[in-house]
Amino acid sequence: MRITTPARRELRHALVALGVTAALALTACAGTSSTAGNPAPKVDVSTTIPSDPVTLTLAYTNDPPTKALIDGFTKKHPNVTIKPQMTPFNDYIKSIKLAMSSDAAPDIAQYNPGAMNSLVPAGLILDLGPWSKAYGWNTKFPPASLEVLSSDKSAKQFGTGSLYAVPGGLSVLGVFYNKKIVKEAPKTLAEFEAAMKQAKDAGHTPLSNGALQVGGFHLWNALLNVTGDVADYRSWVYGKQGSTIENPAALKATQMLTDWAKKGYISSSASATADADALASFAKGGSAFLITGNWAASTLETEMGNDVGFFLMPTESADKPANVASGASVAYAISAKSKNPNVAAAFLDYLGSPEAAKIEFDGGFMPVDTKADLGAEGLRGEIATIFSQVAQNNGIVPFPDFASPGMIDKLTPGIQGLINDKMAPDAFLRSLQGSWDAHHGS
């Protein structure tokens, strides 16, 4: 075929058209002009849900109870269909922002502090205050678990302002121990150290730790929970003006971690060990202790049977046992674009029910209804008992990486520096505070 002039003209038109379409499509994708800043629509809040068929979509990441909770809820309300949309965790944070700002936003979305700090100011998720009042969520959910999910309009300071999500399962950080190596759970920090020394002298690795990922700062966090003042810690994580982590309690926890590393309780190889590898090593009997959350319990129970136990990081005195522990929650928020926010809110309310408690527990989380009778035995029963004490004492606090978006990139390498004796405790705390100041303003 030869190109004639009319064809050429057509070609030119086609080219222009192509260029324009491409440009439009790409600008739409790049979309710096979002629907941000729109005021939230007015909703008639109701706790009864219609009997007509309703379909909702729910975006979540790979947390086990979500699907079971959906099934539980839709069984109770057969006219409601909830379509789950699962995205692996690493992609979830990136994609959920775009999904929530699109026109086809999911009605319910699993809450993530990293993503939500731009969705809240953009008005893309609903203030749940009216439903909280209507359903009485303040008494239904542990107050500390709601605190973390509340923030001011800029999503910079937490524990204040409006409620943006409701938990559907909690977790708790503590110490697992191998009963073949350690006869009894230590009751004080001194006993814990002595047990580690004994394990080391007997040729065992005292502590498995995955400091390549989150294991390192979980260890630091567990120590901080027992050396520090819970109110100060909360203020800092929530971003309350004037808070600082450069305080004596945090220094003490950091110093203790450094000492443990120097004494050989934490191997320098921890810096190159992933959390899953640390867990596997502990499960195989390779170490005496492992500091992680209840989410590891079902794996450990399967692998170790009755040889594994759980305790909270002990305090200095046996008379005052620990009543504070870090924990995260799997939580859900409602899109401001949802056409059925009342139905979505009914689902959130269901998360706090005794029925849901069983589902949450079976899915590897601690139930939101802390008084629910779970009838659990073994390791998970042990954890549930310890957890309910802490939860009823309102002692579940958020993880420190919550404090600012870049905090995790200070915590992880910082702990590695402490373990390798390349960073001084005060320099570590200063680096954390630097990230905090950059986000919250000093």
Place this chain on the structure above:
Amino acid sequence: MARELTSSVSPPRAVEARGGGRAAHPPARSPRRRGARGWLYVLPALAVYLGFAIWPALNTLRLSLLTWDGILPATWAGFGNYVEIFQDSALYEAILHSLVLIIFFSFIPIGVGLLMTALLMGKVRRGMTFFRVVFFLPQVLPLVAVGITWRWLYSDAGVVNQFLDLVGLGAITRAWLGDYQLALVALGLIGTWVMSGLCMMLFLTGAQKIDPSLYEAAKLDGAGSFRQFRHVTLPGVRREITVAGVITTIAALASFDLVFVTTNGGPAGQTNVPGLLVYRLAFNEGDIGGASALAVVLTVIVVAVVSAVRYFTRDES
């Protein structure tokens, strides 16, 4: 415009019939026409290239001048993001680490590749394919899988340490990627393993194109294996060396996936590379502007270093 009108009136076939083909056209038109036809063939690839390479690159440049978290309206930042990046000492450390990685990703693999080529050239016939597959394998595997495997190999009880124990070097065993001083070297050696096979393949292919008579002539002149390699093979694979240098240098400077899965920049930032910092800024801190600015800086560095590589390995003739 007028010419277009007249042409559109006369049907194409009439033009051909009247003029009897191309020769009848004014001589200037013929190449232009062929040019237009050429563009048509290029068009699909061009559209893809513009859409998926040039446009995103320009967009990155634009984003680097904005303060944007990905959702809220962006505000103009000018060169603020760049100023901030250049004030951060983490960038200089990361660049330094990348430059060290060039030794392991580029220099050593090229050396190993040349050595293998010299050893294999024209001597081994049997099992050659097997040999090539084994050496090229690291290139075929996704770097993420390579990284995770090496993390295990390097671990406390991993194969590397088991081997050292076996040969009586038990005293130096450690978790290599967790060692403050040696993590970067350990990481670099993974790159050496990945890149050596690629270099060897490139050089062997180049060496096979060398005229055998050159070797015969060299032999007649009394050149031994080493001098044959030095004066025949080496000049013969010069272009391949340049290509290998460019590819491996880019891999070193823009490394991300391997570092992300093996050390994630640790221990204590000892293996941070610019690619990792871009990722953290964009996805952990939600600072799209800063991440874009850093990406632009990284691009400039890559282009500068690659240009230098090409300059130093240029063909004098």
